[in-house]
Amino acid sequence: MKQFYIALLSEFYKSRKTLAFWAAIILPVLICGSITLGFYFNAEKILKSNYPGMILWAQFSGASLNIMGLLILPFYVIFMAFSINNIEHKNDTWKTLFSQPLNKFSIYAAKYAYAVLLIFICLLLFFGITYLSGYLLQSLIPEYTFKDYNPSIILSKFYTRLFFSSLGILSIQFILSLIWSDFLKPMGIGFVGTIMGIITANVQWKYAQYIAYAIPTITLRSAKPKGSNPEDFQIFSNDIYISIAYGVLLFIIGYFILTKKNIK
């Protein structure tokens, strides 16, 4: 456990000056920031629609959730999985990493956990910034109705689902980037996968949930409330279980690939 912890710390130390780390912070700030600015400068137009609190929150948070869930999250995951592995490919440091007196599983698990942690931080910031900037807008433009509804439950449920739905993609991309040192192969496969995912999810193909890349889209679309209460939807539905299963299975397979791999 101690080895895992120091390997995780080392991952942070190594990547703290790279885009993979900063993107986890910049993406939510940039996307939520521009939506907030849009709501600030277009306040008059938006106010004309006279949205009640909950609908206004849905409009406001939906903007970032949709961009994030449909397009940016898969691509961020593809890029980040690449970057975390490429730091070793590029510098030819796999050999030094694996000649340290640390067990291979700790090194591998720490890398994977760090990737999961970055997605978590990114989505947590999306949640936090969306939530806070709603109230900031309320204080700047008192006519807004953000104060009439507390979106914390529904937002946290959405982002939790989005987090779990990304694990399948992450595991696939993580293995691809572990095997190949170049950007084009994992990026190409990830790109095709994402487009396929979006299409199959949108045409509601019945097997779409088995395509890891389709799960974030399905997740956003399928979160239909069961009753009259919009907050009353499940976090753990079938598609989320499939994503987690992909995650666990490929994490284990990745480790076996790594142990069989000769470090050339």
Added chain:
Amino acid sequence: MNNFAIQTVDLSYNFGSQVIIKDLNLNVPKGSIYGFLGPNGAGKTTTIKILLNLLRTPNDTVFIFGKDINTHRIECLKKMGSLVEQPAIYGHLTGKENLRNRALLLGIRKSKCDELLKLVGLNDAANKKAGKYSLGMKQRLGIALALLSDPDLLLLDEPTNGLDPNGIIEIRNLMIELAEKHQKTILVSSHLLAEIEKTATHIGIINKGALLFQGEVSELRNLNKPALKIETNNNNLSIQILAQKGIEILRKDTGSIYLTYQDKTNIAQINALLVTNGIDVYGIGTENKDLENLFLDITSKN
């Protein structure tokens, strides 16, 4: 009690169908500086990677301080520091951060990093990005990284690659100091014998994956037999005459023939033999092969 820091037993290794290492029996005594010599592509780096358990080998073929590397991987690696091929360093981190990161992984205090930067002469460049270092500086940082955990056994793969003459001398002195004062065992690979013979106590010569010589430097020197160099008006005819008398011709170049001889009387006999057969002898004399040529001889034979 095993006196070897490194021991391999009939070690073989293939990349697919290509044989890289063949029945290698390395014996590196504790406290020695073991010069691991061979031309490029002889299997030196592959051997070092095997010693670090980066390449998979069967159990009971590689022993580090008497322990099988496969079953005691972490225990063995704790005692080892290494520099394999080009130093593997994170280009986007500074020299100091590279050392800090390694110190973090190994649970070593931060101040040790500064000591090592000083030791390898990178004090002034400590806060410069390692990607911007010259090859020599990268090599020094690589050596600092290898020394960070104060290992008993150092594996250095061509450590003076890219260093200027001063740097080479510094590394040489550092190796001698580490072995003599701190009782470290050092395996240092090189394709240049001249560079190794000044520091090494033991030498192993490898070519095409097979160990051709292993022993102390003095044993290698003993192999170094002097040759007789002769210049004549007809070298081809001379070779025929000498060969008929059973004299071994070592080699021939544009103007001279090199052959084996026993003693001074033997030289006079060879001279007389040629003269009586109508050959004009322009010059005759003995020549000591330097170790470099001996190395070439050994490696070209297999």
